[in-house]
Structure formats: structure tokens, C-alpha cells
Amino acid sequence: MSDTILKIKGLNKTLGKKQILHSIDMECYSGEVYGFLGPNGAGKTTTIKIAVGLLQLDEGEISINGKDIKKDFEGAMANVGGIVENPEMYKYLSGLENLRQYARMREGVTEKRIKEVVELVRLSNRINDKVSKYSLGMRQRLGVAQAILHRPKLLILDEPTNGLDPQGIKELRDILKELAHKEGTCVVVSSHLMSEMEMMCDRVGIIANGKMIGSYTMAELISQSDSSIAEYVLEVDDPQKAMGLIKLADEGKRIDKETGAVVLSIPVEIEKKKIASVNKTLIEGGVSLYTVHRRENKKLEDVFIELTGGKEGGVQIG
Numbered sequence: 001m002s003d004t005i006l007k008i009k010g011l012n013k014t015l016g017k018k019q020i021l022h023s024i025d026m027e028c029y030s031g032e033v034y035g036f037l038g039p040n041g042a043g044k045t046t047t048i049k050i051a052v053g054l055l056q057l058d059e060g061e062i063s064i065n066g067k068d069i070k071k072d073f074e075g076a077m078a079n080v081g082g083i084v085e086n087p088e089m090y091k092y093l094s095g096l097e098n099l100r101q102y103a104r105m106r107e108g109v110t111e112k113r114i115k116e117v118v119e120l121v122r123l124s125n126r127i128n129d130k131v132s133k134y135s136l137g138m139r140q141r142l143g144v145a146q147a148i149l150h151r152p153k154l155l156i157l158d159e160p161t162n163g164l165d166p167q168g169i170k171e172l173r174d175i176l177k178e179l180a181h182k183e184g185t186c187v188v189v190s191s192h193l194m195s196e197m198e199m200m201c202d203r204v205g206i207i208a209n210g211k212m213i214g215s216y217t218m219a220e221l222i223s224q225s226d227s228s229i230a231e232y233v234l235e236v237d238d239p240q241k242a243m244g245l246i247k248l249a250d251e252g253k254r255i256d257k258e259t260g261a262v263v264l265s266i267p268v269e270i271e272k273k274k275i276a277s278v279n280k281t282l283i284e285g286g287v288s289l290y291t292v293h294r295r296e297n298k299k300l301e302d303v304f305i306e307l308t309g310g311k312e313g314g315v316q317i318g
């Protein structure tokens with residue numbers, strides 16, 4: 001049984017005249033990567049800032065590793081590592097010098113621990129380079145190293161994949177999973193991209209308009225989706241003509257309004273056969289087919305959109 005590391009109950013927050021958070025409840029456990037998912041402006045950063053002690057809460061309770069942040073702020077914060085805005089780094093120092101500098105401000109961080117975190121974030125062969133030479137992904141990983149030097153039970157990262165390329169995202173994802181699954185850290189990552197959460201997280205909590213919609217395991221979400229249907233996106237020169245030629249029931253084919261592509265929903269057991277015959281039909285019918293793309297888990301994305309209240313203000317799909 002995993003321990004509850006972060007517990008938020010009935011959290012309210014007003015900024016200026018606007019109530020930003022409405023009775024947020026959330027529980028995150030040791031050994032999991034928890035995705036905090038919601039559209040821009042949903043209240044993720046505000047919640048995270050309160051949890052890491054950068055903002056005060058108005059009402060509600062937050063405990064970290066059993067320590068209430070109102071009653072024992074220091075005790076609670078001793079168990080938190082976080083990156084909310086870009087981590088502060090001295091660019092003219094090396095990665096290692098930055099970590100040593102930071103370690104001086106923390107009690108009990110040994111050289112051995114520094115080496116350990118450098119290996120964990122896979123920066124061993126570049127740790128003596130100046131940070132000014134680092135890519136964004138490397139800086140982000142150094143930020144993670146810095147945040148976990150003191151072995152916090154909870155690591156919170158606000159939109160850590162912003163600006164990273166796919167390789168950078170993958171590296172970060174692997175590191176965060178390792179931290180959670182092998183070291184038992186409770187890792188909380190916010191994002192507005194469903195596609196990233198799906199690959200990175202064990203559970204996701206969905207927030208929209210300052211209200212928590214619910215927390216779900218990935219398996220729960222997938223079971224709500226219909227994985228028996230595959231979706232294919234076809235880029236063609238004449239979508240209308242293609243629609244006429246393709247022999248599929250009306251609900252199985254449509255033209256995407258934004259891109260003009262033809263979108264087909266095909267039962268997975270016949271998808272290969274069907275797509276091959278569609279290809280043949282289009283060529284014989286004189287339609288040029290430029291690209292065919294199989295969309296993964298389209299239906300899972302639909303579940304998210306439904307949960308966050310439709311496309312207006314819904315979760316942005318990456």
C-alpha cells in the first residue's frame with residue numbers, strides 16, 4: 001500500500017477579486033507519477049504554488065508527508081522539491097558547481113548524493129560543462145537534480161515539458177518514472193497536454209475552471225474509451241470525392257473541418273484490410289492520397305474533452 005504524500009482538501013483561493021480555486025481535493029501517493037491536467041488558466045499553477053509554499057491558501061488543508069502546511073510549514077516543506085518557474089541557475093558555472101552551490105543551502109547533501117542525482121538525471125558526461133552550453137532539456141534535468149538533492153518525498157513540476165523537443169520530453173519522462181517507480185518519490189507533473197500525460201503518468205487528476213473533476217488511473221480512463229476503433233486521417237486532393245468513393249457507413253467517415261482531411265473510424269480487427277482497400281479505391285477513383293496517419297487513442301482524447309466540458313475551454317490535445 002502506497003503512502004499518501006500530498007493531500008489537499010477543500011482548497012479555496014481568491015486572487016484579486018476572482019475565486020481561482022474552488023474546493024480542490026487531491027491525493028497523491030508515493031511511487032507514482034501523478035499528472036495534474038487542465039486547460040490553460042484552469043488553476044494548476046495556483047494550486048502548485050500553494051503546495052510548494054509560494055502562495056498562501058485562503059481555506060482548506062494541505063499536508064505533505066503527513067505534515068500540515070499551516071501547523072508545521074517547515075516540516076512540510078522539508079519534504080518538497082519543486083520547479084514552478086524556470087529553475088534559477090548560474091549560467092557561467094558548470095552544472096556540478098551549480099549543484100554544489102545549491103547543496104550548501106541544504107543540510108546533509110553529500111558529494112555522494114550529488115553524484116547520485118547527476119547519474120539519475122543522466123547528466124554525468126556533461127556535468128562539468130557550463131550551464132550556458134546546456135540545451136533547454138539539460139537545464140530542465142539539472143533543475144530536477146537540484147530539486148531532489150535533499151531526497152524530498154514529493155517532487156512537483158509545473159509544466160516541465162514546455163518548450164522541450166520530443167527527445168527532451170522522452171528523457172524527462174524516463175527520469176521521472178524512474179524517480180517514482182524505483183525511488184518511491186511521489187512525482188506530480190502539471191500539463192495541458194493529454195498526450196504527454198498518457199505516456200508519463202500512472203494517474204491523472206483533471207482540473208477545469210478551478211474545480212477538480214476527478215482523479216483517474218490511466219487504466220480507468222482507457223476503459224472509458226473505446227479502443228476497438230482505430231482512427232485514420234487521410235490527406236487527399238479532393239476530400240468530397242474521396243468521401244463518395246470510400247465504402248464505409250456514414251458515421252465511420254467525416255471531413256475534419258479544420259484541416260480538410262478525411263477521417264475514418266475503422267474497427268481494429270479489420271483496419272489493415274480496410275485501409276488497404278480504401279487506398280486502392282481512391283487510386284482507382286482518381287483521388288491523390290498524400291498521407292495516411294493512424295491516430296492513437298483518439299477516443300481517449302475524447303474522454304478528456306468530455307470530462308473538461310466540451311471543446312470550449314476543454315483540455316488542449318497535443
Ligand SMILES: Nc1ncnc2c1ncn2[C@@H]1O[C@H](COP(=O)(O)OP(=O)(O)OP(=O)(O)O)[C@@H](O)[C@H]1O
Pocket residue numbers: 015016017018020038039040041042043044045046047192
Ligand atoms: N495574481 C493574480 N491575480 C488575479 N488572477 C490571477 C492571478 N494569477 C493567476 N490568475 C488567474 O487565475 C487563473 C488560474 O491561473 P493558473 O496560472 O493557476 O492556471 P494554470 O492552470 O496554471 O494555467 P496555465 O497553464 O495557463 O499556467 C487564471 O484565470 C489566471 O488569469
